Amino acid sequence: MTQNHVSGMEASAVSVLKRAVELDQGGRFQESLVCYQEGIQLLLDALKAVKDDPKKVHYRAKIKGYMERAEQIKVHVNQLKEDGKYHEQIKIPEDATGYSYGMLFKPYISGALSEVWVEDPYIRHIHQLYNFLRFCEMLLKAACQVKTIHLLTSQDEVESGQQTIALAEVKQSLQAQGVSLDLQYSSTIHDREIRFDNGWIIKIGRGLDYFKKPKGRFSLGYCDYDLRQCQETTVDIFHTKHTKTL
Incomplete structure (x- = not known):
């Protein structure tokens, strides 16, 4: 050496x-x-x-x-x-970088993780649907054995067709990797919360949609979310021995 x-x-x-x-x-x-x-x-x-x-x-x-x-x-x-x-709080400053899903969730992912619940009313527009896809990709690459992802979100009243098609494609793609996507809609959902069956609960003020729009398609951060600027938000992390289902 x-x-x-x-x-x-x-x-x-x-x-x-x-x-x-x-x-x-x-x-x-x-x-x-x-x-x-x-x-x-x-x-x-x-x-x-x-x-x-x-x-x-x-x-x-x-x-x-x-x-x-x-x-x-x-x-x-x-x-x-x-x-x-257990309660931990992370404050993501305006325009901060280095807060990709991988960086944010890594400390709470373990080999025992097999089931994830995502409760977020704003998985509707194209960039939000991509956010959810990136979150799923992060889970598949992480050191865990995720087999089921539950998503509870609200339905896009204007372009529900686009949302339905996109989430159906995500579901089919996950299924090919041996992961099941359980999709449910709610018209009254408001809170944003992500729960892991190893006991961790992560509440992000803006849900998964805390990234700013990139300045251009060939700007740094367009592909790599660690380089993407964030909107100011607060992340609260809790732990419970009993993770409830949605």
Whole structure:
């Protein structure tokens, strides 16, 4: 392994662990835990390639400290979950980037996840239907075994045909991947909520529709939602041992 490669791993580890500490200090414990785990693994990989003994001692001490903090957070989070008191809040600022569905939902997705409920009245217009499709794609690429996605939304009174055709295509496409889409409509739905059967509940003020329209079809962020500017919104995350169905 080249020195440049080792330096690159060190830089990556520092960046991830810095983010972990920031999230930790901000009370975003579940997210910080994911970053601590990623950063520790990067440090462990770098340690294997380090030849300098004093540096090895330094690395081991750092890894030990981060592992102890990660374990403390894990115990704290598990206790809050057990007591039904877990609540975390993320404020997405106006024009912020880096909040794709993958980045936002990753800390709450686990291998045990198999069923998802999406309650969002605004999966109607073309860009909103694409949002839902991207959310489904994110789930299929994630480290989980999603088999059923439930969608409760309202029907587009003006262009219901377009909505019906689009969601039927999403359903058929998911079915080809072994995932079932359970679609229901409600004329009184108002709240926006996403629930995972591993107990996590994510409430986004704007639902899945928190991205701004890209400046053009060839502007950064048109394809990659991590580069897409967001509208200001608040995300509240809860945990319950009993995930209700819609």
